Amino acid sequence: MGTWPILPPPGRRWLVIDDLRLEMFIGVHEHERRARQEVSISVFMLVPDDGPPASDELAEVVSYSGLVAALRERAGSARHVNLVETLAEEVAALALAEPRVESVIVDVRKTEIVPEAAGVGVVIHRRRAPAPG
Numbered sequence: 001m002g003t004w005p006i007l008p009p010p011g012r013r014w015l016v017i018d019d020l021r022l023e024m025f026i027g028v029h030e031h032e033r034r035a036r037q038e039v040s041i042s043v044f045m046l047v048p049d050d051g052p053p054a055s056d057e058l059a060e061v062v063s064y065s066g067l068v069a070a071l072r073e074r075a076g077s078a079r080h081v082n083l084v085e086t087l088a089e090e091v092a093a094l095a096l097a098e099p100r101v102e103s104v105i106v107d108v109r110k111t112e113i114v115p116e117a118a119g120v121g122v123v124i125h126r127r128r129a130p131a132p133g
Helices: 030-034 065-076 084-096
Strands: 012-026 037-048 103-110 120-127
Touching: 012 030, 012 065, 012 084, 037 065, 037 084, 065 084, 084 103, 084 120
Parallel strands: none
Antiparallel strands: 012 037, 037 103, 103 120
């Protein structure tokens, strides 16, 4: 994605994974089913910002490492997905599995499909479902 989508609202911050490049089985065409292709994934997670962490410890903040690990694992699997939209929804669900993530913007692009373009894909915005009651 390379740019900030919007400034975070007061009391919030963006946790960013920008342009994570992974090889995956993705696409509707037969040749896309036989070979992995590069996708670029950018994720902007809106999380609470209570000011500077009380200590310089990872437990004080939402970490991107779990999501990156899950995406790497997903890329390493042989599972095929047809649409970038489907992959974007999977990424959003993984991000929202962290309870402190309030909303997420996900940008998924196939980088090798249109030679004249840096990538083609989709951007989605998903919010955590309100708590029942």
